[in-house]
Amino acid sequence: MAYSTVIARHKTQEVGLGERVVGGDNPIWVQSMTTTNTFDAEATVEQIKRLEEAGCEIVRVTVPKKEDVEACRFIRSKINIPLVADIHYDYRMALACLDAKTDDGKPAVNKIRINPGNLGGQERFKEVIRKARDKGIPMRIGVNSGSLEKDLIEKYGFPCPEAMVESALRAIETCESLDYRQIIVSLKASHVPTAVETYALYASKCHYPTHVGVTEAGSKEYGTLKSAAGIGAIVLKGIGDTIRVSLLGDPVPEIAAGFDILRACDRRVTRPEVVACPTCGRLDIDLERIVAEVEAKMAHLKNPLRISILGCLVNGFGEAKEADIGIAAGAGKGVIFKRGVPIRHVKEADMVQALLEEVERFEEDTPALKSHQEKEKKKNALPVLN
Structure with a gap:
């Protein structure tokens, strides 16, 4: 991220x-x-x-x-x-x-x-x-x-x-x-x-x-x-x-x-964090349903992943790129990003399943996951405050 x-x-x-x-x-x-x-x-x-x-x-x-x-x-x-x-x-x-x-x-x-x-x-x-x-x-x-x-x-x-x-x-x-x-x-x-x-x-x-x-x-x-x-x-x-x-x-x-x-506070991340944009007039996918389904199906996961689900074409692409896995959607379709790189296009009906598949693949990506976990550990080994 x-x-x-x-x-x-x-x-x-x-x-x-x-x-x-x-x-x-x-x-x-x-x-x-x-x-x-x-x-x-x-x-x-x-x-x-x-x-x-x-x-x-x-x-x-x-x-x-x-x-x-x-x-x-x-x-x-x-x-x-x-x-x-x-x-x-x-x-x-x-x-x-x-x-x-x-x-x-x-x-x-x-x-x-x-x-x-x-x-x-x-x-x-x-x-x-x-x-x-x-x-x-x-x-x-x-x-x-x-x-x-x-x-x-x-x-x-x-x-x-x-x-x-x-x-x-x-x-x-x-x-x-x-x-x-x-x-x-x-x-x-x-x-x-x-x-x-x-x-x-x-x-x-x-x-x-x-x-x-x-x-x-x-x-x-x-x-x-x-x-x-x-x-x-x-x-x-x-x-x-x-x-x-x-x-x-x-x-x-x-x-x-x-x-x-x-x-x-990013001080102790013990399970995935799902970031979603607020509802506004620009939203044209059923973001509330998608987020609820993703959170429910990832409730068992323990790895500190940051997952962004954005339904806004104004900020969505930029914010999705900042996550481990992100999706920027609009007009019934979207783009999934992995560490800032676009990897696939999906329709709204397939977003939940596609996102879960990419999360599963990400967790299987041992080198990337290990690197991410090392970054988390370093946050607990920080300089002394004066």
């Missing part, structure tokens, strides 16, 4: 998280959080299984009481992705999670998430750090604009990016003073411009990996758009090692939304 823009990725250190490694040149992992009562272990496992089927790569559960800690022992033994315990207010739950084991002696959780603004002070935070260090379990320092430390609110007047970053750096300094560096950082705000500026400011000062999200994003429809604006803007700055799209209701749709954001 002709696109050559390369976004420098914020180089971060690696942090092991169960079978995943967060940071460095590793993929940007897509995660979610359960909505069940964690102590209802069977229901929680059932929901996590649905998340796994959707492609979820890390999952978080809330742990406000002892029954939830015990449930984590069972949950971890039944799922296939890293389990994160979300801790607020009660530092004892963090300590209990760090001590908990599955029946086969493995850690019941692969990471804890704490909020420095509500854990109960420095001494309690240090106790959690020491335990995490001794157990070899990583921690996410989850700064949230809605629960900053009181002294920072008094200093800055409101939860601005400077206040949020200072909170994170203060917590990191405490961790490092105790020789603990298995740290992932999030700096979430519900206001998109604040979130974007905060992550950019943090990345200019620190190199621990980041979990990126827009908190309290809202309903499925608006929340997806708001998350795309915020997470997308942050990822396009080269920042982010794992993401979560926070939506109201069933968490399963968060996964597809997360992967779509990464795919649209």
Whole structure:
């Protein structure tokens, strides 16, 4: 494909998280959080299984009481992705999670998430750090604009990016003073411009990996758009090692939304991307039907192909040439391009089948596919941001 823009990725250190490694040149992992009562272990496992089927790569559960800690022992033994315990207010739950084991002696959780603004002070935070260090379990320092430390609110007047970053750096300094560096950082705000500026400011000062999200994003429809604006803007700055799209209701749709954001940002393309022109008065083929059929029949494919289906004679030929496989159509017929080269003419009735045939041939073209995949890999091995 002709696109050559390369976004420098914020180089971060690696942090092991169960079978995943967060940071460095590793993929940007897509995660979610359960909505069940964690102590209802069977229901929680059932929901996590649905998340796994959707492609979820890390999952978080809330742990406000002892029954939830015990449930984590069972949950971890039944799922296939890293389990994160979300801790607020009660530092004892963090300590209990760090001590908990599955029946086969493995850690019941692969990471804890704490909020420095509500854990109960420095001494309690240090106790959690020491335990995490001794157990070899990583921690996410989850700064949230809605629960900053009181002294920072008094200093800055409101939860601005400077206040949020200072909170994170203060917590990191405490961790490092105790020789603990298995740290992932999030700096979430519900206001998109604040979130974007905060992550950019943090990345200019620190190199621990980041979990990126827009908190309290809202309903499925608006929340997806708001998350795309915020997470997308942050990822396009080269920042982010794992993401979560926070939506109201069933968490399963968060996964597809997360992967779509990464795919649209060309940061992690895990399946073909179909590009289609918008409907306008120049359109004279049934483009909506063609696109729907192509997407449905390629849903099983995993290779990062860019496929353009254009029904416009004004821009169609130029845009089709920029894709791996493209078709420029009009007046009931079209031209299929492969890497910018016209290869065949087709009638509208034959477009779907012809396009699928060329996609299949493209995937069988080992040298070309290998070259394309190497380009994708290089995007995760990019220069360090200053």
